[in-house]
Amino acid sequence: MSLLKNNKFTTVKDVADIEGLMGKALHYKSNPFVDKDLGENRKIGLLFLNPSLRTRLSTQIAAQNLGMEAVIFNVDKDGWRLEFEDGAIMNGSTSEHIKEAAPVLGSYFDILGIRSFPTLQDQEEDYREGYLNAFIQYCGKPVISLESATLHPLQSLTDLITIQEEAAGKEKIKVLMTWAPHVKPLPQCVANSFAEWVNAWGKAEFVIANPDGYNLSVEYTQGATVVHNQEEALQNADFIYVKNWSAYEEYGMMPGLHADWMLTNEKLALTNNAKVMHCLPVRRNVELSDEILDSSNSIVTKEAGNRVWAAQAVISELLKMNS
Amino acid sequence: MSLLKNNKFTTVKDVADIEGLMGKALHYKSNPFVDKDLGENRKIGLLFLNPSLRTRLSTQIAAQNLGMEAVIFNVDKDGWRLEFEDGAIMNGSTSEHIKEAAPVLGSYFDILGIRSFPTLQDQEEDYREGYLNAFIQYCGKPVISLESATLHPLQSLTDLITIQEEAAGKEKIKVLMTWAPHVKPLPQCVANSFAEWVNAWGKAEFVIANPDGYNLSVEYTQGATVVHNQEEALQNADFIYVKNWSAYEEYGMMPGLHADWMLTNEKLALTNNAKVMHCLPVRRNVELSDEILDSSNSIVTKEAGNRVWAAQAVISELLKMNS
Amino acid sequence: MSLLKNNKFTTVKDVADIEGLMGKALHYKSNPFVDKDLGENRKIGLLFLNPSLRTRLSTQIAAQNLGMEAVIFNVDKDGWRLEFEDGAIMNGSTSEHIKEAAPVLGSYFDILGIRSFPTLQDQEEDYREGYLNAFIQYCGKPVISLESATLHPLQSLTDLITIQEEAAGKEKIKVLMTWAPHVKPLPQCVANSFAEWVNAWGKAEFVIANPDGYNLSVEYTQGATVVHNQEEALQNADFIYVKNWSAYEEYGMMPGLHADWMLTNEKLALTNNAKVMHCLPVRRNVELSDEILDSSNSIVTKEAGNRVWAAQAVISELLKMNS
Numbered sequence: 001m002s003l004l005k006n007n008k009f010t011t012v013k014d015v016a017d018i019e020g021l022m023g024k025a026l027h028y029k030s031n032p033f034v035d036k037d038l039g040e041n042r043k044i045g046l047l048f049l050n051p052s053l054r055t056r057l058s059t060q061i062a063a064q065n066l067g068m069e070a071v072i073f074n075v076d077k078d079g080w081r082l083e084f085e086d087g088a089i090m091n092g093s094t095s096e097h098i099k100e101a102a103p104v105l106g107s108y109f110d111i112l113g114i115r116s117f118p119t120l121q122d123q124e125e126d127y128r129e130g131y132l133n134a135f136i137q138y139c140g141k142p143v144i145s146l147e148s149a150t151l152h153p154l155q156s157l158t159d160l161i162t163i164q165e166e167a168a169g170k171e172k173i174k175v176l177m178t179w180a181p182h183v184k185p186l187p188q189c190v191a192n193s194f195a196e197w198v199n200a201w202g203k204a205e206f207v208i209a210n211p212d213g214y215n216l217s218v219e220y221t222q223g224a225t226v227v228h229n230q231e232e233a234l235q236n237a238d239f240i241y242v243k244n245w246s247a248y249e250e251y252g253m254m255p256g257l258h259a260d261w262m263l264t265n266e267k268l269a270l271t272n273n274a275k276v277m278h279c280l281p282v283r284r285n286v287e288l289s290d291e292i293l294d295s296s297n298s299i300v301t302k303e304a305g306n307r308v309w310a311a312q313a314v315i316s317e318l319l320k321m322n323s
Numbered sequence: 324m325s326l327l328k329n330n331k332f333t334t335v336k337d338v339a340d341i342e343g344l345m346g347k348a349l350h351y352k353s354n355p356f357v358d359k360d361l362g363e364n365r366k367i368g369l370l371f372l373n374p375s376l377r378t379r380l381s382t383q384i385a386a387q388n389l390g391m392e393a394v395i396f397n398v399d400k401d402g403w404r405l406e407f408e409d410g411a412i413m414n415g416s417t418s419e420h421i422k423e424a425a426p427v428l429g430s431y432f433d434i435l436g437i438r439s440f441p442t443l444q445d446q447e448e449d450y451r452e453g454y455l456n457a458f459i460q461y462c463g464k465p466v467i468s469l470e471s472a473t474l475h476p477l478q479s480l481t482d483l484i485t486i487q488e489e490a491a492g493k494e495k496i497k498v499l500m501t502w503a504p505h506v507k508p509l510p511q512c513v514a515n516s517f518a519e520w521v522n523a524w525g526k527a528e529f530v531i532a533n534p535d536g537y538n539l540s541v542e543y544t545q546g547a548t549v550v551h552n553q554e555e556a557l558q559n560a561d562f563i564y565v566k567n568w569s570a571y572e573e574y575g576m577m578p579g580l581h582a583d584w585m586l587t588n589e590k591l592a593l594t595n596n597a598k599v600m601h602c603l604p605v606r607r608n609v610e611l612s613d614e615i616l617d618s619s620n621s622i623v624t625k626e627a628g629n630r631v632w633a634a635q636a637v638i639s640e641l642l643k644m645n646s
Numbered sequence: 647m648s649l650l651k652n653n654k655f656t657t658v659k660d661v662a663d664i665e666g667l668m669g670k671a672l673h674y675k676s677n678p679f680v681d682k683d684l685g686e687n688r689k690i691g692l693l694f695l696n697p698s699l700r701t702r703l704s705t706q707i708a709a710q711n712l713g714m715e716a717v718i719f720n721v722d723k724d725g726w727r728l729e730f731e732d733g734a735i736m737n738g739s740t741s742e743h744i745k746e747a748a749p750v751l752g753s754y755f756d757i758l759g760i761r762s763f764p765t766l767q768d769q770e771e772d773y774r775e776g777y778l779n780a781f782i783q784y785c786g787k788p789v790i791s792l793e794s795a796t797l798h799p800l801q802s803l804t805d806l807i808t809i810q811e812e813a814a815g816k817e818k819i820k821v822l823m824t825w826a827p828h829v830k831p832l833p834q835c836v837a838n839s840f841a842e843w844v845n846a847w848g849k850a851e852f853v854i855a856n857p858d859g860y861n862l863s864v865e866y867t868q869g870a871t872v873v874h875n876q877e878e879a880l881q882n883a884d885f886i887y888v889k890n891w892s893a894y895e896e897y898g899m900m901p902g903l904h905a906d907w908m909l910t911n912e913k914l915a916l917t918n919n920a921k922v923m924h925c926l927p928v929r930r931n932v933e934l935s936d937e938i939l940d941s942s943n944s945i946v947t948k949e950a951g952n953r954v955w956a957a958q959a960v961i962s963e964l965l966k967m968n969s
Contacts, residue, residue: 033687041356043384053725053747057717057754061689064715069387071380074724077400079376080604089608091506096604099616100624101376104603107628108380183737280750281726281742285735293745301746305753364679366707392710394703401720402699403927412931414829419927422939423947424699427926430951431703 002321008136009314010129010145011153011193012200018160019201025161025313029306032065038319039068045109046146049075049082049131050117054280055146055154058307059113065312066319071109084134098131102138111142111318118149118187120252126150127217142318144311152189155279156197157310162303163204163239166275172205174272176237178230179210180287181259185246190279192220194241199223209233210245213255217248230261234270241277242288265291275299325644331459332637333452333468334476334516335523342524345484348636352484352629355388361642362391368432369469372398372405372439372454377603378469378477381630382436388635389642394432407457421454425461434465434641441472441510443575449473450540465641467634475512478602479520480633485626486527486562489598495528497595499560501553502533503610504582508569513602515543517564522546532556533568536578540571553584557593564600565611588614598622648967654782655960656775656791657799657839658846665847668807671959675807675952678711684965685714691755692792695721695728695777696763700926701792701800704953705759711958712965717755730780744777748784757788757964764795764833766898772796773863788964790957798835801925802843803956808949809850809885812921818851820918822883824876825856826933827905831892836925838866840887845869855879856891859901863894876907880916887923888934911937921945 003024005016015021028034044063048056056072063070075082082101083094090097105112114135118126126149136143145153167173177194195216198206206224208216215226227233234240242263247253262285268274278300282288292298326347328339338344351357367386371379379395386393398405405424406417413420428435437458441449449472459466468476490496500517518539521529529547531539538549550556557563565586570576585608591597601623605611615621649670651662661667674680690709694702702718709716721728728747729740736743751758760781764772772795782789791799813819823840841862844852852870854862861872873879880886888909893899908931914920924946928934938944 036687041359041388043387045380048724051725053719053742054750056724057691057719057751060717061715061754064689065687069384071383073376073380077723078371078379078397079374083607087608087613090606091609095606096376097607099607100603100605100627103624104377104627105380107624108384108631280746282746283736283741284729284743284745285733286737290733301749301753304746304750308754364682364711366710368703392707394706396699396703400723401694401702402697406930410931410936413929414932418929419699420930422930423926423928423950426947427700427950428703430947431707431954 002317004317004321007318007321008143009153009318010132010143010148011151012156012197021157021313022161022164024316025157025309026165028065028312029309035316036065036067038316039063039066042110042319043069043071043108044111044113044315045105046070046072046113047075047105048072048115050115052115052146054304054307055115059146059311062308062311062315066315084130098134099138102135103140106139106141109141110322111144111315112139113144113146115146116148120185120187120246123248123251142322144314144318147189149187150189151193151196153193154307154310154314155190156193157314158303158306159194159241159277160197160201161310162277162299162306166299167238170238173238174207174236175204175239175241176207176209176233177241177243178233178263179214179261180242180244180263181257181261182244182283182287185252185254186244188216188245188248191216191243191245195220195224207233211256211258211261213247213250214245215248216245231267231270234267237271237274239277240271240274243279244287262287262289263292264289268292268297273297277303280304325640327640327644330641330644331466332476332641333455333466333471334474335479335520344480344636345487347639348480348484348632349488351635352632358639359388359390361639362386362389365433365642366392366394366431367434367436367638368428369393369395369436370398370428370438371395375438375469377627377630378438382469382634385631385634385638389638407453421457422461425458426463429462429464432464433645434467434638435462436467436469438469439471443508443510443569446571446574465645467637467641470512472510473512474516474519476516477630477633477637478513479516480637481626481629482517482564482600483520483524484633485600485622485629489622490561493561496561497530497559498527498562498564499530499532499556500564500566501556501586502537502584503565503567503586504580504584505567505606505610508575508577509567511539511568511571514539514566514568518543518547530556534579534581534584536570536573537568538571539568554590554593557590560594560597562600563594563597566602567610585610585612586615587612591615591620596620600626603627648963650963650967653964653967654789655799655964656778656789656794657797658802658843667803667959668810670962671803671807671955672811674711674958675955681962682711682713684962685709685712688756688965689715689717689754690757690759690961691751692716692718692759693721693751694718694761696761698761698792700950700953701761705792705957708954708957708961712961730776744780745784748781749786752785752787755787756968757790757961758785759790759792761792762794766831766833766892769894769897788968790960790964793835795833796835797839797842799839800953800956800960801836802839803960804949804952805840805887805923806843806847807956808923808945808952812945813884816884819884820853820882821850821885821887822853822855822879823887823889824879824909825860825907826888826890826909827903827907828890828929828933831898831900832890834862834891834894837862837889837891841866841870853879857902857904857907859893859896860891861894862891877916880913883917883920885923886917886920889925890933908933908935909938910935914938914943919943923949926950
């Protein structure tokens with residue numbers, strides 16, 4: 001029985017058994033090389049249209065733990081700009097259409113991972129996930145999202161296993177995702193994705209706090225309590241997921257900087273001695289204070305370490321589905 | 324008996340047995356991992372002075388299929404600019420001379436692959452293949468061209484096996500290489516190389532169609548029929564190899580844009596239901612129309628997939644010659 | 647008994663047994679794959695904040711020879727700029743603090759290698775080795791310097807084994823490190839490091855020749871004879887280590903270009919038919935003349951080839967200390 005519902009991993013909707021997938025990830029954490037034969041003579045291609053540290057390295061390592069060859073390709077830097085528009089007359093700056101690039105890559109690899117950020121210019125276009133969907137449509141192989149325009153499922157699976165590890169034994173937990181300040185407009189994908197996964201998981205009381213104007217799409221937040229008063233939301237929280245995002249409605253804008261939304265020790269005192277999470281990279285003393293990040297409440301680097309096991313569980317399932 | 328004549332692979336002239344090498348490539352397509360022990364503890368270094376997608380990935384995968392470690396090095400981006408001129412006083416922008424870089428790389432690897440484009444500024448200089456020849460002269464190891472200033476032999480070997488697969492059973496085939504429009508001056512290497520290989524293979528009626536002013540060097544085209552009337556050339560073609568190139572005579576220039584040379588369904592109707600090939604990347608609706616690329620006549624992505632097997636056959640032969 | 651004194655390799659002070667480590671490196675030169683099982687399922691991450699050719703490739707190959715997975719990460723190009731300042735309010739161009747990046751990288755790898763050049767703006771800051779030390783402090787894993795602000799120990803270990811190979815049998819050798827001209831200010835690290843290692847080794851008469859104003863820090867040169875007359879210093883030298891460096895005292899400056907300090911055959915005639923070394927890259931006819939580099943006295947490419955064995959010995963020791 002596969003833990004995935006679809007032959008891809010781009011959203012929690014592709015997952016058949018969330019807890020099973022989480023268990024598998026934690027199993028690999030204890031036994032990294034137990035399935036080293038599974039990926040023999042199989043290859044994963046990891047395509048980056050945007051920069052990456054954790055996703056790049058953790059996915060590469062996860063694949064190697066499974067005995068696969070992992071090949072990194074920085075699309076723009078190693079190659080050239082790709083065209084995604086149907087019917088384009090390619091007399092400009094793009095040198096190759098996704099309709100050619102994707103099937104060729106599909107012929108070279110058994111699994112493809114793709115990172116492609118939103119432009120934050122056009123909500124409808126970004127939320128259509130044109131890049132990711134074109135790859136899926138044309139490559140003919142299972143695709144893993146390494147962060148798309150709207151979601152970051154490997155991050156969210158990581159976040160859930162981290163919460164599960166830290167909450168061990170606790171009956172009822174309260175998870176708060178709080179907006180944090182930043183210096184430039186960021187995608188909504190990590191926040192959308194975390195909301196989507198926590199809601200689908202259904203094991204936590206889930207609150208989202210953000211300033212007016214920063215509500216996320218209800219497509220992902222539905223099921224959570226959305227509030228605009230951070231102090232109130234902090235009460236009794238066991239986990240605080242800190243993340244900046246730009247506005248969804250007034251798309252890509254920053255309607256207010258709200259520097260006072262940065263988490264501090266004073267605010268942490270309102271919680272149930274909450275563990276503090278962040279997907280990283282984090283801008284110190286803008287998004288999160290030194291005093292929080294340097295305290296024992298911060299589990300951000302442990303969380304990042306777990307990225308390997310989430311990726312390994314997902315790749316493993318796709319290998320089994322395609323063998 | 325080696326299928327190569329020389330301890331390098333830079334032109335069809337290095338090949339002792341073209342059909343043998345084609346057969347070996349197709350054998351690997353059916354049995355990718357049959358020689359996985361051959362490359363144990365051996366290393367190939369792939370040096371890119373210019374961008375690459377297919378060549379980079381397919382050569383890396385071919386090496387891995389043979390059990391080798393493949394290491395990619397983007398010369399300018401990971402390192403610094405190399406000097407190739409003899410006697411240069413290096414007080415400018417180049418930091419290392421090929422006379423040092425090549426033997427050092429040779430000491431690290433068992434085989435070296437090198438990509439180096441022409442400048443398209445000076446015909447004589449480009450056709451002297453100074454970069455490639457300097458590597459060969461100074462590195463002390465077998466060298467594979469990953470596309471040089473004038474030729475692209477891994478592409479051409481790929482093209483021949485693709486034609487052979489598609490022509491299976493056919494007694495007599497007509498291959499047409501036709502010039503296609505582009506937005507900027509491109510090297511002549513893919514076209515030179517295809518001509519060189521089809522002529523050396525000798526199994527096809529071979530026609531080259533290009534506008535006035537775009538004749539290739541007779542060094543490579545000799546043996547083919549060169550015409551300037553595309554419609555006439557299309558008659559009864561079984562394979563159409565589409566490619567843009569800049570002028571050889573008026574070197575690197577574009578004497579006429581000839582947008583009407585783009586292949587369309589209407590033109591395809593003149594042929595023997597020809598298969599359409601292109602080395603990729605291709606600019607849609609400039610070099611080749613959507614209607615052709617999206618039709619079942621197009622075999623461009625299948626062709627690109629075959630790059631792996633061509634590279635694997637060549638690396639395999641070099642490994643055997645140097646063991 | 648470990649050949650290293652500390653669980654890192656950043657200076658000769660981390661080495662417990664210099665001759666033992668040299669012997670181990672030369673043993674790997676004869677038997678590259680003898681310890682291929684040692685690194686099974688273990689990973690080295692090689693982080694480059696600056697360009698590299700030899701260090702990148704030789705360290706990667708050394709790790710592969712030991713059966714490890716080696717993963718390269720170009721920090722700025724693949725990821726983003728890191729912040730190293732304590733307490734920084736990160737509202738500028740840095741996206742991630744070393745306090746997060748280092749422990750995350752430490753969680754992904756068994757050993758980390760790091761290259762980070764000096765700014766040459768502020769002597770005290772560079773010589774504090776803030777970048778390297780922050781990585782060591784926060785990553786929680788053994789660190790290998792791939793060239794830091796002030797030292798380049800893998801190069802120096804390489805240099806010693808190269809001298810040992812070439813001097814085989816000779817009772818007493820004279821090693822001269824001579825400053826050479828360059829077109830721009832270079833770090834002092836290779837020169838510092840060579841001085842530190844030759845002094846610690848103690849098997850050679852060691853002379854350093856440089857123009858007035860180019861004295862290195864006595865921290866590293868102590869034990870050597872420092873002279874300002876190159877001709878005198880060349881007398882009876884068996885090995886000449888050629889290297890440019892910018893001023894240490896008038897920090898990062900070039901107090902005089904001294905083109906006449908370039909080594910020529912005429913100067914070489916003063917020596918004991920000395921072997922000429924250089925860490926590469928070398929600017930021909932600026933730092934070293936063609937006539938020297940093309941002569942049999944030059945051992946610069948052999949020296950560079952030895953980089954693999956030095957790296958392999960160091961990685962091997964760290965693997966054993968951490969198993």
